Amino acid sequence: MLKIDVITLFPEMIASAASFGVLGQGLKESLLEVQAHTPREFASDKHRTADDRPFGGGDGMIMLAETLEKTILKVKHKNSKVIYLSPQGPVLTDEKARALAKEEHLVFVCGRYGGIDQRILNTYIDEELSIGDYVLSGGELGALVAIDSLSRFIPGVLGHGESADKDSFSEGLLEHPNFTRPREYLDQSVPEVLLGGNHAVIAEWKRKVSALVTLKKRPDLFLSYLEKENEAYKNLKKKKKGKPLDELFKFWQALSDKDKKVLGLSELSFWEDFHG
Numbered sequence: 001m002l003k004i005d006v007i008t009l010f011p012e013m014i015a016s017a018a019s020f021g022v023l024g025q026g027l028k029e030s031l032l033e034v035q036a037h038t039p040r041e042f043a044s045d046k047h048r049t050a051d052d053r054p055f056g057g058g059d060g061m062i063m064l065a066e067t068l069e070k071t072i073l074k075v076k077h078k079n080s081k082v083i084y085l086s087p088q089g090p091v092l093t094d095e096k097a098r099a100l101a102k103e104e105h106l107v108f109v110c111g112r113y114g115g116i117d118q119r120i121l122n123t124y125i126d127e128e129l130s131i132g133d134y135v136l137s138g139g140e141l142g143a144l145v146a147i148d149s150l151s152r153f154i155p156g157v158l159g160h161g162e163s164a165d166k167d168s169f170s171e172g173l174l175e176h177p178n179f180t181r182p183r184e185y186l187d188q189s190v191p192e193v194l195l196g197g198n199h200a201v202i203a204e205w206k207r208k209v210s211a212l213v214t215l216k217k218r219p220d221l222f223l224s225y226l227e228k229e230n231e232a233y234k235n236l237k238k239k240k241k242g243k244p245l246d247e248l249f250k251f252w253q254a255l256s257d258k259d260k261k262v263l264g265l266s267e268l269s270f271w272e273d274f275h276g
């Protein structure tokens with residue numbers, strides 16, 4: 001079972017936010033464990049100080065090395081991966097979340113104020129992790145984002161029939177649009193193919209719609225997907241179908257105007273970039 005220790009000045013934030021939804025259920029069922037610890041526990045003064053002014057001046061306070069070190073040593077063992085949430089780290093991806101879900105023990109260190117003493121980084125941090133190119137006031141939301149996304153890859157956390165492998169990014173594509181009852185709403189109808197009950201046809205249709213949605217919303221992801229598809233096509237001995245992009249274009253052309261509209265695929269301005 002994956003154990004996660006979060007080092008933070010605000011442990012209540014972690015316990016509270018992690019208690020909802022599939023993550024909260026996963027914790028109740030002991031599919032993973034999350035515990036928060038505060039460096040204040042190791043502060044020796046009556047104010048339980050865990051930060052101080054930076055040497056050389058500058059804005060904000062810096063989290064003290066000693067209290068942080070003692071907290072890290074309290075939880076860390078030889079198989080731990082210690083991660084500092086930081087705007088300077090590589091940005092969290094689906095692939096990274098999958099990899100983190102396979103670890104035995106994660107320690108997330110959350111900075112506050114101006115960050116943490118560099119010597120803690122040099123000595124104890126195995127890697128830095130960012131959740132995006134912007135600055136948060138603390139690492140807690142970053143740790144929670146990482147915990148939420150990795151927990152989806154822990155077997156049993158998602159409910160029956162749900163799988164993270166069908167979500168956006170899992171095959172390098174965004175997910176297709178979804179619909180539920182009623183069939184007609186706001187003058188728009190659910191595409192006929194989804195009502196037909198032919199699972200193989202539906203799966204193939206969803207995959208192609210996913211590719212089109214990715215082309216429209218994330219041309220950068222679509223390009224990587226297309227490169228892989230082209231490579232696979234090149235290696236095919238018997239080519240029963242046309243090139244992947246030509247086949248996708250044919251599929252899009254064959255969609256009715258009504259379906260294109262309800263899928264948000266009426267206009268695909270990036271066709272020329274890939275096709276031309």
Ligand SMILES: C[S@@+](CC[C@H](N)C(=O)[O-])C[C@H]1O[C@@H](n2cnc3c(N)ncnc32)[C@H](O)[C@@H]1O
Pocket residue numbers: 084085086087088109110111112113114115116129130131132133134135136137138139140142
């Ligand atoms: C105000 S920030 C400190 C930023 C630091 N002075 C810098 O410029 O790199 C306070 C804390 O928020 C967290 N943090 C800020 N932005 C983050 C991001 N994009 N991803 C993950 N954690 C972040 C880090 O733990 C950081 O120590």
